[in-house]
Amino acid sequence: MIPASFDYVEAENADAAIAALTEHGDEAKLMAGGHSLIPLMKFRLTTPQVVVDIGRINDLSYINDGGDHIAIGALTRHMAVETSDVLKAQAPILAHVASHVGDPSVRHRGTLGGSLAHGDPASDLPAAILALNATLVAKGPNGQREISASDFFTGFLETALASDEMLTEIRVPKVPDAGWSYQKFNRRAQDWAIVGVAAVSNGSTNVAMVNMGHTPLRSAAVEAALAGGASAADAAAVAAEGLTPPEDLNGDAEYRSHLARVLVGRALGEAMS
Amino acid sequence: MTAVMGTPMKRKEDPKLLTGEGKFVDDIHVHGELWMGMVRSTMAHAKINAIDTAEAAGMPGVHSVFTGTQLQEMGLWAAPLPCAWPVTEDMLNPPHFPTASEVVHHVGDIVAVVLADSRYRAADAAEMVVVDYEPLPAVASIEDAIAGEKLAHAGLGTNKAFHWPLIPDPDALEAAFANATHVVKGEFVQQRLIPAAMEPRGVLAIPSPAGGDITLYTSTQVPHILKVMLAATTGISESKLRIIAPAVGGGFGAKLNVNPDESLAVTLANKLSRPVRWTETRSEAAFSTHQGRGQKQTMEIAADENGKILGVRAHIDADMGAYMMLITPGVPLLGSFLYTGVYDVPAFGFTCDGYFTNLTPTDAYRGAGRPEASYAIERVMDMLSYEVGVTPEEIRRRNYLAGGGEFENLEVASTLVFDSGNYSPNLDMALDMAKMAELRAEQQRRRDAGDKKQLGIGLCTYVEICGLAPSRALAGLNYGAGGWEAGTVRLLPTGKVEVVSGSTPHGQGHETAWSQIVADKLGIDPADITVLHSDTAISPLGMDTYGSRSLAVGGVAIAMACDKVIDKARLIAAHQLEANPDDLDFEAGRFGVKGSPDKGLLIQEIAFGAFTAHNLPDGMEPNLNEQMIFDPPNFAFPFGTHVAVVEVDEDTGETELIDYIAIDDCGNHVNPLIIEGQVHGGIVQGVAQALYEGAEYDAEGNCKNPSLMDYLVPSPTEVPNIQTGYTYTPSTSNPLGVKGVGEAGTIGSAAAVINAICDALRPHGITDMSMPATPMKVWKAINSADSTANNGGGQ
Structure with missing residues (x-):
C-alpha cells in the first residue's frame, strides 16, 4: 500500500500533457482524478516513472x-x-x-x-x-x-x-425519448459491478455489458437476436453466448453467465417497455 | 442533582474524535525515529536457504537491515512470544519468535527487518531484500491439518496441538442420545475473519538514553498485559517499560495480543538507542494481525417426541494458524460452556481439537468463541423445530431454562452458574416488535404466489458470558492471569475528580460511562470528572479491555472505590460537624445531619479539608483517594432475542436484510446511547460474517482477498435500520447489576441471518447454508436443489 517513487509533472493544458507523454513514452501515466491509478500504484501493480497530473486542466x-x-x-x-x-x-x-x-x-x-x-x-x-x-x-x-x-x-x-x-x-x-436501463449487480454500494448491463432502446436496441469479458463490450448475440425479432426473454437467454467472463470470489463463469441472462432480461424489460 | 446513570449522555470522547483531534499512534512523531519495513514471507511454509540484504542496506536513507537469524544472534529476546493460555498440560506450542530464522510457517512471517528514515524508504528497501526459499508442503486448511499428510511444523510430528474435553457425565450423555426420538446433527464452518479495525495497528518505541527506560506507544487493547508479557519475553525490566495506548481506533480482539512488531520495536529501540516505529498497511494487516474464528463444528442435539432436549454433543476442530498467540487455544473454550444456549439441557458434552495450519494465527475476535457457540446451538434448534414440526419460537419456549421464567444463580449443564435470566418476556417482546404473525402470513402469500423474492424470518435467542472473570474460574481453565480490575477515585483539592481506570478503552466510551457512575455516586457534575487511562505510568494496575468485561468488572471497581471515598468522607464530615456518622445522610453530594437541614458539608468541601488535613479525625490519612480492585464472584450472562427478516432473490441468489429486531438484556444500563451503539455495531459484525466476510486461501496457503476491495466489510448502505428494545434483568454478580453488551450483537446476529435464509429457502428443501451466504452460493444451492427435485431426487 506504499507506492514506489515517481516523478510528478503537473500539466497546465492538454498540449502540455501530450508533450510530457511524448517525452516520457511508456514510462509516463496520465492521472486525472487518480481513483484508478493511485490504488494500482499503492499495490505496486503499476510503477510509472512519471505521473502527469491532468486533474487541474x-x-x-x-x-x-x-x-x-x-x-x-x-x-x-x-x-x-x-x-x-x-x-x-x-x-x-x-x-x-x-x-x-x-x-x-x-x-x-x-x-x-x-x-x-x-x-x-x-x-x-x-x-x-x-x-x-x-x-x-x-x-x-x-x-x-x-x-x-x-x-x-x-x-x-x-x-x-x-x-x-x-x-x-x-x-x-441526444436520445431524449429513448428507453433505457442500467442493471448493476454488486454486493456493496461502492463496489464495481459483478455484472452490469446497460440497454438503450431508440428504434433499435443497444445492449452493453461490463465484467463479462476482458473489456467492456457490446452484446452482439443479444442485439442480433432482437434485430431478428426475438422477444426480450429469448434475447436475454443468449446473453452469455460467446463470452468468457472473468472468475473471482464474487462469481465464477457459470454464475456470471446466469447473472448476464437475468440482468439483460431486466434491462430489456425496462428499456423496451 | 438528577441521576445521570441510565441516561443517554452524549459521549465525552466524541468531540475530539469527530474533529480530528484524536491522537493515534501514527499521529505521534519524534525526532530521529526509524521506520521498520517488514520483509514478510511470500510462502506459507518454506525453508530459508539464504537472505541477501546487501542491495537494500545500500539504499538511500536505510539505517540497517537485520535478518531473523541476525536478530536471534543479537540476543534481543529472553523467550518466545507468549501464549498465556496453555489449555492442557500437554498442549504443543512450538517456539514463536518475532522473526523467523530457519523456517517460515505462514505467509507474512517476518524474515528480515529494514530500518530506514522514512516509511517510503523502508518499504522500498524491504522490497529489495532477496530471500531464497525452499518450499515445504503447506497445511493450507483445517482439512489439510486433520488429514495430517502434511505437517505445519515438521518437528512436532503432528498437526494436533491439543484435545480438550468437557463432558460432565459421559454415561448420561450416551443415554440421552440412545433414548432420543429426534436426533438432529448440523455441521458448520466458522470461516476465518479478518478483523479490519478502522485504525490499523501501529507502534512507536522511544528509548530514553540516560535511564534505559522505553516508552511504547501502541494501538492495543491491553497495555497492562502487554507490559508484563514484553518484560517477560524481552528480559527488559518491567519497571523500565511504559506502555501507552493513545486514541485507539477499534480493536475487536485483534489488538489483544503481544505482536512481533511490538517486541521488535521495543528491543530494536533499546539496542539502537533510536525511536523505532511501524504502521501496518491495510493489506499487510491480513498477515500481521491475527484473524478470528476458523472452526469446524459438529453439533448434535437429542430430543424427545415433543422436542424437549435430552442432550447436546458438540465437537470443534479449531484452526490455530501457524503459532499459538496470546490466547489462541483458549478462544474456542470460551464458547464451550455456551453450546447449551438458553436451554435446559440434561446431558452435555463438548470436545475441541486444536490444529496447527500454515496460515495467519487466529485469536480473539468480537465474541471470541461465543458467536460460534450461539451459531451452532441456534442453527440446530431451528433444524429441530422443523424435525418436530413446530415453529422456531415454540421449540425454544419448550426448552428455556426455568421454563422461560425469572431465575437467579442457576447451574446449567456445562457446569457454570448463570447469574440471572428471564427469557420468555424477552422473546415475546421481539415477536411483537417483529410482528411475527404478519411476517408469516406474508411469507406464505409469497410462497403461494411463486414470488421471485421469497421472505425468510430467522430467530436467535442467545446467551453469552461477560464479566471476565472470577480469577479462580480462570485458574480452573489454566489461564495464566487473573480476571480482576482496578479503579481509583481521587478527589482533588478544587473539588474536581480524577478517576483512574485499569480497563483501557478503544472506542467503548469509558470516559463517559465512568463519569456517569461516579457522578451519581458522589453527586458531582460529570463535567467535573476526568477519567485517566491507557498509560501504565498513570494507571499502573489493570487487566484491560476485552470480552465485554469493562463495565461489569472495571466499572464496578470504580463504583466500589466511590463507596470507599464516601465512607471516609462520612467520617470526616461527622468529625467536622460534630455528629455521629450514622446520623449523616449523603444525598446529592452533601452530607447532612438528620433533623438539622442547615447543618451539612458538600463532598467538595470535605475533599479540600482532607487535602489540608487541618482537622481530620485522629490517625486518619489525608486526602480522598481510594482504590478498589474488584474480583467478581461470578461471570455475567447477558441474553437476548434477535430476529432477522430477509428477502432472497431467487433469480440472483442475493439476500437483502430488510428488517432486524434486537431485544437485548444486559442487566441495568449505565448509558443507553452507548449500549445502542454497541448493539448496532455488534449486529453489523455478525451480519458481515453471515453475508459478506471470509478470508479465502488457495491450496498453497495464500490469502486470496487481503485487501478491502476483495474482503467485503459491509458499509452502512448494506445494513437496514435496526430496531432495538431491551428487557432488564439485573446481574447478581456485581452490585451495579450490570452485565456487558460489547459483543452481544455479534453473538446474536449471524445465526439469526442464516436461520432466516434457510427459512426462505425451505420450499426448495434447502436446510443449511454456509457462511458467508454469497449470492453465488445461494443461487447455486437453489439451482442444484431444484434440478435434483426435477430429476425426482427430491421425493
Whole structure:
C-alpha cells in the first residue's frame, strides 16, 4: 500500500500533457482524478516513472450542447455528469450510470475521461458509453481523431489510445425519448459491478455489458437476436453466448453467465417497455 | 442533582474524535525515529536457504537491515512470544519468535527487518531484500491439518496441538442420545475473519538514553498485559517499560495480543538507542494481525417426541494458524460452556481439537468463541423445530431454562452458574416488535404466489458470558492471569475528580460511562470528572479491555472505590460537624445531619479539608483517594432475542436484510446511547460474517482477498435500520447489576441471518447454508436443489 517513487509533472493544458507523454513514452501515466491509478500504484501493480497530473486542466471540464450530440470534456467529474440537467434530459442513462460509480468522494474526484481511458472491464461508465454508441475524441502530437465507443476498448486495461494520446472529449448522441436501463449487480454500494448491463432502446436496441469479458463490450448475440425479432426473454437467454467472463470470489463463469441472462432480461424489460 | 446513570449522555470522547483531534499512534512523531519495513514471507511454509540484504542496506536513507537469524544472534529476546493460555498440560506450542530464522510457517512471517528514515524508504528497501526459499508442503486448511499428510511444523510430528474435553457425565450423555426420538446433527464452518479495525495497528518505541527506560506507544487493547508479557519475553525490566495506548481506533480482539512488531520495536529501540516505529498497511494487516474464528463444528442435539432436549454433543476442530498467540487455544473454550444456549439441557458434552495450519494465527475476535457457540446451538434448534414440526419460537419456549421464567444463580449443564435470566418476556417482546404473525402470513402469500423474492424470518435467542472473570474460574481453565480490575477515585483539592481506570478503552466510551457512575455516586457534575487511562505510568494496575468485561468488572471497581471515598468522607464530615456518622445522610453530594437541614458539608468541601488535613479525625490519612480492585464472584450472562427478516432473490441468489429486531438484556444500563451503539455495531459484525466476510486461501496457503476491495466489510448502505428494545434483568454478580453488551450483537446476529435464509429457502428443501451466504452460493444451492427435485431426487 506504499507506492514506489515517481516523478510528478503537473500539466497546465492538454498540449502540455501530450508533450510530457511524448517525452516520457511508456514510462509516463496520465492521472486525472487518480481513483484508478493511485490504488494500482499503492499495490505496486503499476510503477510509472512519471505521473502527469491532468486533474487541474479546467478547460476540459464541461458539458455542452453540440447540436446533434452533447459534448462532455474528458475531465468532467462524475458528480457533474450525474447532476447535469442537460444530460438528464438528453442522455439520462449516462447521468444515472455516473451515480453508480464508487461513493460520493470518488464521484467528486474521478472523471469521465479518466474512467474510460483506464479501460477497466468492470467499470460502470463504459456500459453507458457503449450502449449510447458515443464517440470519443483523442488528441495527440499530430492533432485529434475520433474513435467510436465500440472500437475504444481493446483489451484488459487497454484502449485504442496511443501512448502519446489523451482523451479530450466524449460526444454522446441526444436520445431524449429513448428507453433505457442500467442493471448493476454488486454486493456493496461502492463496489464495481459483478455484472452490469446497460440497454438503450431508440428504434433499435443497444445492449452493453461490463465484467463479462476482458473489456467492456457490446452484446452482439443479444442485439442480433432482437434485430431478428426475438422477444426480450429469448434475447436475454443468449446473453452469455460467446463470452468468457472473468472468475473471482464474487462469481465464477457459470454464475456470471446466469447473472448476464437475468440482468439483460431486466434491462430489456425496462428499456423496451 | 438528577441521576445521570441510565441516561443517554452524549459521549465525552466524541468531540475530539469527530474533529480530528484524536491522537493515534501514527499521529505521534519524534525526532530521529526509524521506520521498520517488514520483509514478510511470500510462502506459507518454506525453508530459508539464504537472505541477501546487501542491495537494500545500500539504499538511500536505510539505517540497517537485520535478518531473523541476525536478530536471534543479537540476543534481543529472553523467550518466545507468549501464549498465556496453555489449555492442557500437554498442549504443543512450538517456539514463536518475532522473526523467523530457519523456517517460515505462514505467509507474512517476518524474515528480515529494514530500518530506514522514512516509511517510503523502508518499504522500498524491504522490497529489495532477496530471500531464497525452499518450499515445504503447506497445511493450507483445517482439512489439510486433520488429514495430517502434511505437517505445519515438521518437528512436532503432528498437526494436533491439543484435545480438550468437557463432558460432565459421559454415561448420561450416551443415554440421552440412545433414548432420543429426534436426533438432529448440523455441521458448520466458522470461516476465518479478518478483523479490519478502522485504525490499523501501529507502534512507536522511544528509548530514553540516560535511564534505559522505553516508552511504547501502541494501538492495543491491553497495555497492562502487554507490559508484563514484553518484560517477560524481552528480559527488559518491567519497571523500565511504559506502555501507552493513545486514541485507539477499534480493536475487536485483534489488538489483544503481544505482536512481533511490538517486541521488535521495543528491543530494536533499546539496542539502537533510536525511536523505532511501524504502521501496518491495510493489506499487510491480513498477515500481521491475527484473524478470528476458523472452526469446524459438529453439533448434535437429542430430543424427545415433543422436542424437549435430552442432550447436546458438540465437537470443534479449531484452526490455530501457524503459532499459538496470546490466547489462541483458549478462544474456542470460551464458547464451550455456551453450546447449551438458553436451554435446559440434561446431558452435555463438548470436545475441541486444536490444529496447527500454515496460515495467519487466529485469536480473539468480537465474541471470541461465543458467536460460534450461539451459531451452532441456534442453527440446530431451528433444524429441530422443523424435525418436530413446530415453529422456531415454540421449540425454544419448550426448552428455556426455568421454563422461560425469572431465575437467579442457576447451574446449567456445562457446569457454570448463570447469574440471572428471564427469557420468555424477552422473546415475546421481539415477536411483537417483529410482528411475527404478519411476517408469516406474508411469507406464505409469497410462497403461494411463486414470488421471485421469497421472505425468510430467522430467530436467535442467545446467551453469552461477560464479566471476565472470577480469577479462580480462570485458574480452573489454566489461564495464566487473573480476571480482576482496578479503579481509583481521587478527589482533588478544587473539588474536581480524577478517576483512574485499569480497563483501557478503544472506542467503548469509558470516559463517559465512568463519569456517569461516579457522578451519581458522589453527586458531582460529570463535567467535573476526568477519567485517566491507557498509560501504565498513570494507571499502573489493570487487566484491560476485552470480552465485554469493562463495565461489569472495571466499572464496578470504580463504583466500589466511590463507596470507599464516601465512607471516609462520612467520617470526616461527622468529625467536622460534630455528629455521629450514622446520623449523616449523603444525598446529592452533601452530607447532612438528620433533623438539622442547615447543618451539612458538600463532598467538595470535605475533599479540600482532607487535602489540608487541618482537622481530620485522629490517625486518619489525608486526602480522598481510594482504590478498589474488584474480583467478581461470578461471570455475567447477558441474553437476548434477535430476529432477522430477509428477502432472497431467487433469480440472483442475493439476500437483502430488510428488517432486524434486537431485544437485548444486559442487566441495568449505565448509558443507553452507548449500549445502542454497541448493539448496532455488534449486529453489523455478525451480519458481515453471515453475508459478506471470509478470508479465502488457495491450496498453497495464500490469502486470496487481503485487501478491502476483495474482503467485503459491509458499509452502512448494506445494513437496514435496526430496531432495538431491551428487557432488564439485573446481574447478581456485581452490585451495579450490570452485565456487558460489547459483543452481544455479534453473538446474536449471524445465526439469526442464516436461520432466516434457510427459512426462505425451505420450499426448495434447502436446510443449511454456509457462511458467508454469497449470492453465488445461494443461487447455486437453489439451482442444484431444484434440478435434483426435477430429476425426482427430491421425493
